[in-house]
Amino acid sequence: MKKLSSQEEYEWIREETVEMLLDKRQGIRVENFLPNRFTHYCKMIHPLYRDPQIQDEHLLWSECTPKQAEAIQLGERVRLAALAKKYEVDCSKELSAASLMQKLNAVPRYLITGDEGEIEPDSLNALVRVLHQFSGKESCCFWYEGLKMEEYAAALFHGKLSEVMELSTRAGLRGTPTYWWPANKAWCVYTDTDLDFSVIAGSHELIEALVADDFLECFACDVATLMI
Structure with missing residues (x-):
């Protein structure tokens, strides 16, 4: 190089x-x-992951305690297409992790979005x-x-x-x-x-x-x- x-x-x-x-x-x-x-x-x-520590899928990042926000673990990989289907987000050419935020007005804490x-x-x-x-x-x-x-x-x-x-x-x-x-x-x-x-x-x-x-x-x- x-x-x-x-x-x-x-x-x-x-x-x-x-x-x-x-x-x-x-x-x-x-x-x-x-x-x-x-x-x-x-x-x-860029791959998204599930944090196995977080069982409550309704908990949002904005609602986390400082400890919950800092202690991140990368568990299984989650496909964006599957999340779009789960949250009834239009799977258009513009689809991204930001589309989930727009639909939910926040990102669930159990999800770790891509780099x-x-x-x-x-x-x-x-x-x-x-x-x-x-x-x-x-x-x-x-x-x-x-x-x-x-x-x-x-x-x-x-x-x-x-x-x-x-x-x-x-x-x-x-x-x-x-x-x-x-x-x-x-x-x-x-x-x-x-x-x-x-x-x-x-x-x-x-x-x-x-x-x-x-x-x-x-x-x-x-x-x-x-x-x-």
Whole structure:
């Protein structure tokens, strides 16, 4: 893995996304973050977990004692689609953990929502496994925005796809890259510091493979899908 002195390789993303300051529509959409050259997109939900200590599913985070709020345990994984069905939340392209909060006006304490700005290791491994099928031997670029850098200065790295696992644990970097893509730009992954899901762009075949993956929880979306 090599840190590049120039960020020129990142410029295609800036050039091919819809600039938010010029977008007069309400809300922020997929096309405000990902290049518009792609034909298909999906959201990858960062895993949610059940806290086995909490038996009362009606207890909300806002009602917790300080001890209940601090002593967190990650139990079994919970699928967002199953939670949407349970709480009668519309399973639309905009579905996220925030959808539960909007429906319930809070989040139940027994639920631990996904990490913001980071893809946890098991999901990262599963994602790399799928992406590898569509990358061949292409090298990849990994871009970190300033908020994910200890020195608050954006940085661009270059290396093998598999090296993203090592990169995400490197000192001075916070979580997984903001953007990463192969040299042939066959796909692009975006992880926002404030969102508990990532968005991936690529071919129809790639998105189908991600949605069908048994471990990952991915939902097809499009450039007009609201992110926030």
